[in-house]
Amino acid sequence: xxxxxxxxxxxxxxxxxxxxxxxxYGEGYQLGEVVGTQLLTGCILAWLLALxxxxxxxxxESNNKVxxxxxxxxxxxxxxxxxxxxxxxxxxxxxxxxxxxQSLRYIPASLAIxxxxxxxxxxxxxxxxxxxxxxxxxxxxxxxxxxGGTILAAGIIEQGGTEYQMIGIVLGLLAAxxxxxxIQVSGKAVPSIHPAYRSAWMITGGLILVFVLFxxxxxxxxxxxxxxxxxxxxxxxxxxxIPPVLFAIGVPHIGESMSGIxxxxxxxxxxxxxxxVLHEQVSAxxxxxxxxxxxxxxxxxxxxxxxxxxxxxxx
Numbered sequence: 001x002x003x004x005x006x007x008x009x010x011x012x013x014x015x016x017x018x019x020x021x022x023x024x025y026g027e028g029y030q031l032g033e034v035v036g037t038q039l040l041t042g043c044i045l046a047w048l049l050a051l052x053x054x055x056x057x058x059x060x061e062s063n064n065k066v067x068x069x070x071x072x073x074x075x076x077x078x079x080x081x082x083x084x085x086x087x088x089x090x091x092x093x094x095x096x097x098x099x100x101x102q103s104l105r106y107i108p109a110s111l112a113i114x115x116x117x118x119x120x121x122x123x124x125x126x127x128x129x130x131x132x133x134x135x136x137x138x139x140x141x142x143x144x145x146x147x148g149g150t151i152l153a154a155g156i157i158e159q160g161g162t163e164y165q166m167i168g169i170v171l172g173l174l175a176a177x178x179x180x181x182x183i184q185v186s187g188k189a190v191p192s193i194h195p196a197y198r199s200a201w202m203i204t205g206g207l208i209l210v211f212v213l214f215x216x217x218x219x220x221x222x223x224x225x226x227x228x229x230x231x232x233x234x235x236x237x238x239x240x241x242i243p244p245v246l247f248a249i250g251v252p253h254i255g256e257s258m259s260g261i262x263x264x265x266x267x268x269x270x271x272x273x274x275x276x277v278l279h280e281q282v283s284a285x286x287x288x289x290x291x292x293x294x295x296x297x298x299x300x301x302x303x304x305x306x307x308x309x310x311x312x313x314x315x
Contacts (some may be wrong), residue, residue, distance in 0.1 A: 003249065003253040003254050004095065004250065004254055004262065005245040005250075006247075006249045006250035007247060007250035007254060007262045009242070009246055010243040010244075010247050010250070011264070011265040011266045011269075012265055012269050013237075013246075014238070014239040014266040015113070015231055015265065015266040015267070015268075015270040015273065016238050016270070016273060017106060017238060018109040018113055018274065019270070019274060019277050020231060020235055020238070021101050021104050021109075021235070022274075023277075024227075024231040024235075025105065027103065027227055027228075027231075027305055029227075031101055031105075031214070032213070032214025032215075032216075033223065033228055034101060034228075034231065034235065035097045035098055035210050035214070036216050036217065036218065036232075037228055037229065037232020037233075038097065038235035038236045038239055038240060039094060039203060039206050039207040039236065039240060039299055040216075040232065041232050041235070041236025041240070041241075042203050042207075042236035042237075042239065042240020042241050043200070043203045043207045043236075043240070044193040044282050045237065045240070045241040046196070046199050046203045046204075046241060046244075047200050047278060049196050049198045049200070049205075049241075050197050052196075053196040054196060055195070078190070078193060078197065080145050082193070085189055086189050086201035086202050086205065087201055087204055087205025087208065088205060089185045089188075089189035089205070090202030090203055090204065090206045091206055091209045092179070092185065093179075093182050093183035093202070093203075093206050093240075094207070094209045094210050095178045095209070096175050096178040096179045096182060097115075097206075097208070097210075097239070099171050099172075099174045099175035099211070100112060100171075100172065100175035100222060102171050102290070103115070103172040104168075106165040106167055106169075106171070107165065107172065108170035108274060108278075108280045109273075109274040110270070110271045110274040110280050110286070111155070111169075111172070112172050112175075113266070113270035113271065114153045114289075114290070114293065115150075115169065115175070115176060115177050116176050116178045117150075117176070117266075117267055117293060118146070118173060119179045120297055121143045121146050122140075122176060122177060122180040123180050123184070124143070138299075138300055138303055139300065141299070142296050145292055145293075145295060145296030145299060146292075146293055146297070148228060148292060149291070149292030149293035149294075149295075150289065151289065152285055152286060152288055152289025153286050153287075153289030153292075153293060155283065155285075155286050195244070195245075196245075196248075199244045199248070213233070213245075220266055222259045264294050264297045264298060265291075267290060267293060267294060268290055268294065271286075271287075271290055
């Protein structure tokens with residue numbers, strides 16, 4: 001149960017980000033300042049966790065040497081080639097944040113999160129192309145559900161899409177592309193290393209990229225010590241620290257399929273906060289669209305579970 005809760009809480013943490021970003025924009029902060037403080041905070045927290053993990057490993061190693069001649073399981077030492085690879089693998093998450101947060105300047109947070117969730121079918125498409133396999137009927141039905149749910153949830157039928165600036169929609173979709181790329185590369189980059197070390201180096205890579213694109217003037221002009229520090233801390237905590245740690249704890253025990261289902265909790269949380277905190281109008285038809293998107297995400301896994309049970313009962 002605790003592993004299910006860890007993944008669920010991680011997904012909910014992701015869902016609060018868009019609301020915090022919109023509030024930060026309302027205080028006059030810019031994109032580079034928001035993303036820069038988020039990754040700076042997340043990087044500090046990630047390295048503190050890596051340091052804590054290192055200390056625990058050394059203590060276990062010392063205790064094992066005292067108690068017996070056996071060797072304890074310690075994470076292999078990273079070489080610089082692996083560190084650079086991890087930093088490179090971490091850049092898509094920074095790009096996702098930049099694109100996603102910039103889209104919030106042009107479109108409602110409730111729409112931005114729905115566009116980001118298009119990574120679901122994009123991941124299916126990439127896997128189909130890479131493996132040279134055509135999507136089966138279940139996947140095609142799922143894609144139809146996701147597309148139809150997105151149309152409803154975005155309010156295009158009710159508003160005709162005329163109230164939304166196209167640049168915001170494009171940025172939201174590009175964020176989904178970047179997030180899809182992050183999913184594809186993050187799990188394959190030096191998987192033998194402890195998650196605490198992997199996440200620390202990946203966040204470092206994202207932080208360096210953001211600081212190159214947006215020089216961190218907020219570190220020296222005194223802006224950091226205002227409300228920006230609070231916004232950056234909350235974004236770093238809920239976006240760059242808590243979810244990776246909780247996912248690293250829960251996913252290995254409950255599996256990627258169940259994790260994908262629980263991860264869908266991010267969507268209704270983001271839309272609900274947009275309605276309650278930002279007072280964005282979310283109609284009943286849009287909530288139907290959100291429900292369809294969630295069902296589309298869960299449907300393949302529900303079908304697999306049902307098929308397995310049916311197969312067991314007939315065997």
